[in-house]
Amino acid sequence: MTGQVRTRIAPSPTGENLHIGNAYTALINYVVAKQHGGQFIVRIEDTDRTRFVEGSEARILASLAWLGIRYDEGPYHQSERLPLYKQYADKLVENGHAYYCFCTAERLAQMRKEQEARHEPPRYDGHCRKVKSEKSKVKSEKYVIRLKVPEEGTTTFTDLIRGEITFENKLIDDQVLLKSDGYPTYHLGVVVDDHLMEISHVIRGEEWISSTPKHVLLYQFLGWKLPVYAHMPLLRNPDKSKLSKRKNPVWVSWYREQGFLPEALLNYLATMAWAHPEGKEIFSLDEMIRVFDLANVQTTAPVFDIEKLRWMNGTYLRSYQSSARLPARQVVSRQIFDFVHRKYSKEVIEKVLPLVIERMKSLKEFESLAGFFFARPKELERPVNQGLLRVAKGALESCDWSHEAMEKAIREASEQTGVKARDVFMELRVAVTGKTVGPPILESLEILGEEETIARFI
RNA sequence: GCCGCCAUCGUCUAGCGGCCUAGGACGGUUGAUUCUCAAUCAACAAACCGAGGGUUCGAAUCCCUCUGGCGGCACCA
Numbered sequence: 001m002t003g004q005v006r007t008r009i010a011p012s013p014t015g016e017n018l019h020i021g022n023a024y025t026a027l028i029n030y031v032v033a034k035q036h037g038g039q040f041i042v043r044i045e046d047t048d049r050t051r052f053v054e055g056s057e058a059r060i061l062a063s064l065a066w067l068g069i070r071y072d073e074g075p076y077h078q079s080e081r082l083p084l085y086k087q088y089a090d091k092l093v094e095n096g097h098a099y100y101c102f103c104t105a106e107r108l109a110q111m112r113k114e115q116e117a118r119h120e121p122p123r124y125d126g127h128c129r130k131v132k133s134e135k136s137k138v139k140s141e142k143y144v145i146r147l148k149v150p151e152e153g154t155t156t157f158t159d160l161i162r163g164e165i166t167f168e169n170k171l172i173d174d175q176v177l178l179k180s181d182g183y184p185t186y187h188l189g190v191v192v193d194d195h196l197m198e199i200s201h202v203i204r205g206e207e208w209i210s211s212t213p214k215h216v217l218l219y220q221f222l223g224w225k226l227p228v229y230a231h232m233p234l235l236r237n238p239d240k241s242k243l244s245k246r247k248n249p250v251w252v253s254w255y256r257e258q259g260f261l262p263e264a265l266l267n268y269l270a271t272m273a274w275a276h277p278e279g280k281e282i283f284s285l286d287e288m289i290r291v292f293d294l295a296n297v298q299t300t301a302p303v304f305d306i307e308k309l310r311w312m313n314g315t316y317l318r319s320y321q322s323s324a325r326l327p328a329r330q331v332v333s334r335q336i337f338d339f340v341h342r343k344y345s346k347e348v349i350e351k352v353l354p355l356v357i358e359r360m361k362s363l364k365e366f367e368s369l370a371g372f373f374f375a376r377p378k379e380l381e382r383p384v385n386q387g388l389l390r391v392a393k394g395a396l397e398s399c400d401w402s403h404e405a406m407e408k409a410i411r412e413a414s415e416q417t418g419v420k421a422r423d424v425f426m427e428l429r430v431a432v433t434g435k436t437v438g439p440p441i442l443e444s445l446e447i448l449g450e451e452e453t454i455a456r457f458i
Numbered sequence: 459g460c461c462g463c464c465a466u467c468g469u470c471u472a473g474c475g476g477c478c479u480a481g482g483a484c485g486g487u488u489g490a491u492u493c494u495c496a497a498u499c500a501a502c503a504a505a506c507c508g509a510g511g512g513u514u515c516g517a518a519u520c521c522c523u524c525u526g527g528c529g530g531c532a533c534c535a
């Protein structure tokens with residue numbers, strides 16, 4: 001490969017947070033840059049003032065940071081680079097590859113209505129392309145600059161994961177490049193910035209395929225070298241439509257709030273449209289950087305399956321725990337501690353963790369599973385059978401407060417009373433935790449302590 | 459409507475002309491384990507490779523047509 005590999009993501013600050021689809025392309029861009037020792041750049045495409053959302057950028061960057069995707073440059077802002085786009089738009093007009101357009105919004109709307117009535121594809125009719133626009137008009141009237149797409153021929157580009165893609169020029173619209181408010185459209189913005197920022201690989205969503213010929217034309221007209229294009233398949237809803245917030249949680253912040261680990265999210269995203277060459281399901285970012293190959297990305301758009309993500313998240317949680325290294329437990333404890341906003345003691349969390357971690361698929365589930373350690377249940381899931389509970393009470397009265405001793409005592413007492421030990425365990429569980437499901441009850445009692453346990457027997 | 463992309467178990471995928479009576483993972487089912495639930499371990503069900511034509515001694519793998527799905531067609535990105 002010649003030259004430096006430089007990739008980028010170009011989110012626009014128009015949403016609540018980082019979209020999971022953006023996180024996906026960010027991951028791929030990041031991995032491609034890193035595996036070639038290149039740079040990964042963040043560029044904020046804030047050229048649509050009407051859709052601008054306050055605070056969006058900060059939240060996007062925060063989510064990126066949470067994921068652990070660090071950028072080498074940026075964030076750049078297109079809104080701070082306006083003169084640049086104007087300069088190149090003017091140059092295109094001079095070269096005869098673009099033209100001023102003074103059409104009003106009303107005329108354009110009318111035009112589209114008529115086209116629709118005639119069952120024609122909606123596109124600019126070339127009104128201002130035909131008339132020679134006087135320079136003076138540019139000073140006094142509002143105008144946009146449009147790309148003058150050749151009437152003949154075709155435009156072809158090579159997509160790294162899809163091969164050659166060709167479009168007929170006569171079907172390409174005379175795209176607006178510079179809006180009347182002086183801001184560039186996406187099309188001018190990306191091309192100018194990708195060139196100026198020396199982006200070598202443009203890796204983005206499939207949704208951009210049909211506008212790529214416009215970009216290719218722009219590169220040609222400006223005399224610039226084309227980047228490598230790779231259009232990733234779109235993540236989809238279970239109904240196969242493009243992933244949307246109406247049908248699926250799409251904000252990265254949501255996954256964080258639900259207790260997903262960034263490593264697990266990234267790992268799961270990595271398996272979308274790509275598979276580890278050895279068939280591994282669980283692998284780290286570093287490993288992905290080592291073995292990933294853009295050319296092996298699938299072209300089929302995958303459905304985002306949150307159930308598999310949950311499984312993966314649980315696997316990550318447990319892998320921390322089962323790893324022999326002592327700090328592992330502390331890592332998860334710390335995450336839970338932070339996740340519950342530090343309202344529970346870290347020491348207790350650490351003690352309780354081994355009992356609940358293999359029952360957790362997310363950090364969030366810690367509370368429903370282990371909440372009873374920190375507060376008495378407000379109500380019981382069902383009434384306690386006092387007769388059975390009495391067996392437990394009796395057994396526990398003069399008993400070492402270790403789960404082994406308690407188990408022995410309860411089993412003996414049950415046998416003497418002629419009841420099933422398992423039923424006694426269950427009543428004990430309900431009485432103390434309020435629930436019929438939870439971590440091993442005796443080990444829980446050991447941590448909870450004799451005093452607190454007895455107090456819950458009332 | 460026009461243009462483009464895509465098509466292997468419910469889902470994520472392996473497969474890149476013979477190793478495929480199509481493999482793995484999630485999910486599902488059954489069993490083992492067990493104080494509940496998990497975890498773990500076993501096993502099972504699940505795609506005739508969208509359909510139809512070719513090419514070839516041989517196709518999930520190459521070609522064509524159709525069908526279906528998705529995406530795009532803004533002074534939004």
